[in-house]
Amino acid sequence: MTIFVAQHTRRATPEETASAVLDDLDRRVTDEASFVVLPENVFTTGGDVQALPRQLREQCLDRLTTLARTRGTYVLTGSWAQTRPGGGLTQVARLLDPSGTECARVERPVLPDGTTGTGDDFPVVETPFGRVGLLLGPDFWLVEPPRIECLAGAELLLVAGSLDGGQQASQRAAVWGIATLNTVVVAFAGSLSERCGGGSAVAAPEGFVAEAGTDEGVIEAPWDVERIRHLREPDLRFQQTLWFGLWARRTELYTDLTAQVS
Amino acid sequence: MRVAVVQTQWVDDHEDGLRNAYQAIEDVCAAGDIDLVCFPEFLLGPPWYMPGQDGLKGRTDTPIPGPIVDGFQSLARKLNTHILLGSLVEDLRDGMYRNTSLLIGRQGVITGRAVKAHPFGNEMVVCRQTDALGVLSTEFGQIGIAVCSDFWIPEVVRLLALAGARTIFVPGGTLGQNQPLMVNALRTAAYLNDVNIVYASSVGVVRGKRGDRLVEIHFAGTSLVASPEGVLAQAGSDEPEILVVDIDEPADGDGRRWQQLRRPAAYQALLTPYAGADRDLAAELRASLTGGGGPGRGRPATATSTPEGTRS
Numbered sequence: 155m156t157i158f159v160a161q162h163t164r165r166a167t168p169e170e171t172a173s174a175v176l177d178d179l180d181r182r183v184t185d186e187a188s189f190v191v192l193p194e195n196v197f198t199t200g201g202d203v204q205a206l207p208r209q210l211r212e213q214c215l216d217r218l219t220t221l222a223r224t225r226g227t228y229v230l231t232g233s234w235a236q237t238r239p240g241g242g243l244t245q246v247a248r249l250l251d252p253s254g255t256e257c258a259r260v261e262r263p264v265l266p267d268g269t270t271g272t273g274d275d276f277p278v279v280e281t282p283f284g285r286v287g288l289l290l291g292p293d294f295w296l297v298e299p300p301r302i303e304c305l306a307g308a309e310l311l312l313v314a315g316s317l318d319g320g321q322q323a324s325q326r327a328a329v330w331g332i333a334t335l336n337t338v339v340v341a342f343a344g345s346l347s348e349r350c351g352g353g354s355a356v357a358a359p360e361g362f363v364a365e366a367g368t369d370e371g372v373i374e375a376p377w378d379v380e381r382i383r384h385l386r387e388p389d390l391r392f393q394q395t396l397w398f399g400l401w402a403r404r405t406e407l408y409t410d411l412t413a414q415v416s
Numbered sequence: 417m418r419v420a421v422v423q424t425q426w427v428d429d430h431e432d433g434l435r436n437a438y439q440a441i442e443d444v445c446a447a448g449d450i451d452l453v454c455f456p457e458f459l460l461g462p463p464w465y466m467p468g469q470d471g472l473k474g475r476t477d478t479p480i481p482g483p484i485v486d487g488f489q490s491l492a493r494k495l496n497t498h499i500l501l502g503s504l505v506e507d508l509r510d511g512m513y514r515n516t517s518l519l520i521g522r523q524g525v526i527t528g529r530a531v532k533a534h535p536f537g538n539e540m541v542v543c544r545q546t547d548a549l550g551v552l553s554t555e556f557g558q559i560g561i562a563v564c565s566d567f568w569i570p571e572v573v574r575l576l577a578l579a580g581a582r583t584i585f586v587p588g589g590t591l592g593q594n595q596p597l598m599v600n601a602l603r604t605a606a607y608l609n610d611v612n613i614v615y616a617s618s619v620g621v622v623r624g625k626r627g628d629r630l631v632e633i634h635f636a637g638t639s640l641v642a643s644p645e646g647v648l649a650q651a652g653s654d655e656p657e658i659l660v661v662d663i664d665e666p667a668d669g670d671g672r673r674w675q676q677l678r679r680p681a682a683y684q685a686l687l688t689p690y691a692g693a694d695r696d697l698a699a700e701l702r703a704s705l706t707g708g709g710g711p712g713r714g715r716p717a718t719a720t721s722t723p724e725g726t727r728s
Contacts, residue, residue: 274682295674297574297608298683307691319670321645324607331604334597335570360597388697390537395591399568400690401697402534407549408571410578412683
């Protein structure tokens, strides 16, 4: 089983970006795929965030649905902006199952500065390949949402993300660090643009399995859910210790994390 | 704040360990103005409750205050520096113990303490844990202390950062097989929480037996200081070493931006246990101490002669 992660440069028009991403996925994703992951704001130009035109939106979703069906894989579609019924924009990311059906969705508001907001739903989906958590945009960089999904049993985090911070070297390293601290594999997809530094990667607790750096393309990495299950099993001889972060918690000490503080 | 991070070597005789610690403080303070000297967890050497270390009971544990702490208080006063005793096995005099980190101020007064909150191994059986995690007010602002494996619970560093700590001290000990990922995890915690991390570790090997198993634990140093931007200084893996690092409060960075996006009301799930936790590990350890079978991966297994522990 294999995870494929897309990382592409944003083109001059959404149509060109979409064509570059989707054509490359068609060429590179094999029947070995169990998961395909696309980034936040996947089909934009790198300029202001705007709603993806309806026709293009439908074409993109149709092609990703076909990809899921023909390869027998789950596809995290990445996100694109849509207009909300009451006005304003929302980023929407969908998880398609191997039949092409949407089995989970994450929506996050587009904030006035064009960045994506955070949310309060952190879905975990049971799949034949293992339990997967879905994350969109900055939720990944908060400590809490990835943690909540792993506490709920997620063994793989699929992240429609973006490397858009001011400390990108630290941000890139943190993709692995988040995998370590939660004993999980992270499949992180980001785009390349003036603001976004790529950084797509598949990271296991012990290190990166595959990294795109700032290269355009589709990276692939093996997916072994049994390895994560092994690392999470307590070993009181301490040959393995990563289980500790999940098992040794004292929940009564953490109430301040749920309190609104200034 | 100028911090000296002392990477200690565990030695067989804890009196030697104590002398080495005193000497390290004298040496580093003689070389320059040091605001705070930071030691690792169990700066005197292995705790008596590590497998095979029973002979140290009554030697590496100490009451607080007590003669061992007195010596460090005198040094702090003499050298006009703070000393963070990464941790001592605190003898509570009622048959129980705590893994306690002490902050001694320039006047030699104990100005703060942090008790390990998340027990590791036999600590589940012989130690009391803290009931609260909090920050300490110092002349350097508010600081946090996450004793050893408390660091491995991301909630701890997050709580300390949200409570106002800008520098978090992690007295620990790097296990050989964890070394690269430990360094990166510390760096990640600094970045995500927008704090400095000061991590002190030991080097050396501990050997002992649990039942008829050989236990061998390798400590791999790698003491470091990290800011949200990355690792500022890092020690090696094999030798005692002292890092001297000037630390400024971090400027507001990405981590601060992420924190402003938090939605605390949505995080109630953090107050529930891990969905896969279905064993009473303390009971298993208790049973292993009373001959009820050696603890192993999966369900408790019968003892074998297979070496256990951590190897680099």
